[in-house]
Amino acid sequence: MKAAAAAAAAVLAVGASASNHRHAHQALFEKRGHNASEVCVPGCTTIWKTITGEAGLWTPLPPPPATATAWPTGPAVVPTPIPQVCPTPGTYTFPATTIVVTETTTVCAASTTVVPSGTWTLGGVTTVVETATTVVCPYATTKTENGVVTSVLETTTYVCPSAGTYTIAPYTTIVTAATETVVVPVVSTYCPGTWTAPAVVTVVETATVIYCPFSSSEAPAPAPTWAPAPPPAPAPAVPTWDAPPKPAPTEDSKPKPKPETGSPKLGGSGGKWAMTYTPYAHDGQCKGADEVLSDVKKIAAAGFTTLRVYSTDCGTLPKVGAAAKECGLSLIIGIFIGEVGCDNASPDVAEQVSAIKAWAEWDLVKLVVVANEALFNGFCSVSQLRDLIVHVKSELSGAGYGGPYTTTDVVSAWIGNDVSSICSVIDVVGTNAHAYFNAGTTPADAGKFVAGQLSIVEGVCNLPGYIMETGWPTSGNCNGAACPGVSEQATAISSIKAELGEKVVFFSYTDDPWKKPGSCNCEQHWGCGQLFSA
Numbered sequence: 373m374k375a376a377a378a379a380a381a382a383v384l385a386v387g388a389s390a391s392n393h394r395h396a397h398q399a400l401f402e403k404r405g406h407n408a409s410e411v412c413v414p415g416c417t418t419i420w421k422t423i424t425g426e427a428g429l430w431t432p433l434p435p436p437p438a439t440a441t442a443w444p445t446g447p448a449v450v451p452t453p454i455p456q457v458c459p460t461p462g463t464y465t466f467p468a469t470t471i472v473v474t475e476t477t478t479v480c481a482a483s484t485t486v487v488p489s490g491t492w493t494l495g496g497v498t499t500v501v502e503t504a505t506t507v508v509c510p511y512a513t514t515k516t517e518n519g520v521v522t523s524v525l526e527t528t529t530y531v532c533p534s535a536g537t538y539t540i541a542p543y544t545t546i547v548t549a550a551t552e553t554v555v556v557p558v559v560s561t562y563c564p565g566t567w568t569a570p571a572v573v574t575v576v577e578t579a580t581v582i583y584c585p586f587s588s589s590e591a592p593a594p595a596p597t598w599a600p601a602p603p604p605a606p607a608p609a610v611p612t613w614d615a616p617p618k619p620a621p622t623e624d625s626k627p628k629p630k631p632e633t634g635s636p637k638l639g640g641s642g643g644k645w646a647m648t649y650t651p652y653a654h655d656g657q658c659k660g661a662d663e664v665l666s667d668v669k670k671i672a673a674a675g676f677t678t679l680r681v682y683s684t685d686c687g688t689l690p691k692v693g694a695a696a697k698e699c700g701l702s703l704i705i706g707i708f709i710g711e712v713g714c715d716n717a718s719p720d721v722a723e724q725v726s727a728i729k730a731w732a733e734w735d736l737v738k739l740v741v742v743a744n745e746a747l748f749n750g751f752c753s754v755s756q757l758r759d760l761i762v763h764v765k766s767e768l769s770g771a772g773y774g775g776p777y778t779t780t781d782v783v784s785a786w787i788g789n790d791v792s793s794i795c796s797v798i799d800v801v802g803t804n805a806h807a808y809f810n811a812g813t814t815p816a817d818a819g820k821f822v823a824g825q826l827s828i829v830e831g832v833c834n835l836p837g838y839i840m841e842t843g844w845p846t847s848g849n850c851n852g853a854a855c856p857g858v859s860e861q862a863t864a865i866s867s868i869k870a871e872l873g874e875k876v877v878f879f880s881y882t883d884d885p886w887k888k889p890g891s892c893n894c895e896q897h898w899g900c901g902q903l904f905s906a
Contacts, residue, residue, distance in 0.1 A: 643873030646678035656886030668695035674904035683708035684727035795833035811852025818864035819871030848894025
């Protein structure tokens with residue numbers, strides 16, 4: 373067990389006019405940190421008083437015997453990962469340790485992350501609220517007294533002035549070295565049960581610290597109680613539209629007509645399926661039909677079978693549709709919601725629906741996506757979004773479309789709301805998952821992270837799921853272990869492609885210099901089409 377792998381194992385979860393397009397649809401491309409799924413709602417009874425951890429939790433232990441054969445530590449009060457110091461190269465044996473927890477306990481635990489030089493804001497608890505509210509959250513921090521670092525669990529009252537995502541009680545650290553491994557205290561809750569850290573034999577090549585985590589056969593593995601994701605159901609098979617398992621339809625949900633040409637399947641092969649595409653030039657103006665065709669030819673030559681478009685502005689459907697037909701590609705089309713309130717009769721929605729019905733190239737359409745992150749952005753309530761989906765289905769099915777529908781949002785929106793009414797009116801579930809916004813995910817692990825996000829949302833609706841957006845930026849700020857870069861993007865895209873490329877829509881074909889850089893300084897730099905060049 374290499375030191376880096378061991379440390380990682382111990383990390384606890386941490387409009388039609390081109391002139392106004394950039395302002396009207398900026399949110400369409402704002403990735404932000406919307407993979408944050410931690411919600412300040414404990415899963416077990418939580419101790420809200422201040423708890424002081426073991427003194428010197430992150431300070432070196434005394435040196436082991438010269439033979440370097442075994443180095444046990446004293447008994448732990450709760451099953452926090454045990455820090456084992458290996459000061460010299462050699463073979464170390466850490467015996468099994470068993471701890472019985474008799475009552476639910478919330479404590480601090482250590483996690484680590486590698487960051488480059490600079491000033492970094494780390495830690496804290498992220499909470500998602502739907503309205504203005506006041507929350508009381510436990511948060512982990514450290515205190516230093518007489519040179520000894522002590523982990524402390526404290527609580528704070530925080531006023532959330534409006535709906536949104538808030539990070540409560542983070543701290544700032546300055547890194548002067550080129551890169552440095554920093555310790556981030558995190559909140560961890562342990563339920564009653566018998567917890568075991570198995571025996572470990574490891575060979576180390578340099579001086580290092582190894583964290584040996586506990587697991588339990590009687591209680592959930594230690595994880596932040598602030599992420600109320602239910603255990604996902606097994607991933608369903610790739611669907612046909614007359615067959616997927618789904619909740620019983622409500623009385624006012626209309627049965628969808630069957631496709632006239634059989635039952636199409638979503639997804640691709642060889643690690644490729646779809647790419648997002650918008651017909652905007654680098655200055656935000658609309659591309660001409662010839663330029664769109666040139667782009668689409670390159671995407672087709674790279675092996676993709678499908679394009680995802682978000683709206684109908686900029687003549688998207690006539691231009692992209694004609695190019696797709698010439699190149700033999702299919703389309704995922706969308707109804708875009710970009711402001712609070714998604715009334716079925718709103719002029720923007722009505723305009724998009726009318727444009728789609730007038731275009732009516734149904735043989736090209738494999739999927740209709742009603743809204744993109746409308747719940748996460750607070751543009752729609754659950755009931756509003758459900759009604760909008762029913763409205764769009766009624767309009768488009770009456771015009772001749774007989775394929776599947778969905779909506780897409782981030783995991784925190786799917787698990788932070790009662791979405792059963794939405795589940796009953798969609799055919800597949802969609803999510804946008806960007807591993808870059810998870811501070812503990814390296815580019816090499818992006819595929820595993822995205823696959824995990826998909827598994828969660830499939831379990832929410834018990835429907836087959838697809839990733840409607842995923843990618844990695846080539847420039848911007850580091851987010852913990854998730855750093856942007858050209859090579860980092862290549863690594864991340866390769867990881868996602870290998871893990872579940874047949875079920876993802878890669879974001880995006882080119883960079884978007886017309887966008888604002890955003891707080892991550894990364895918003896303009898998600899273009900990945902060059903990685904798939906034929």
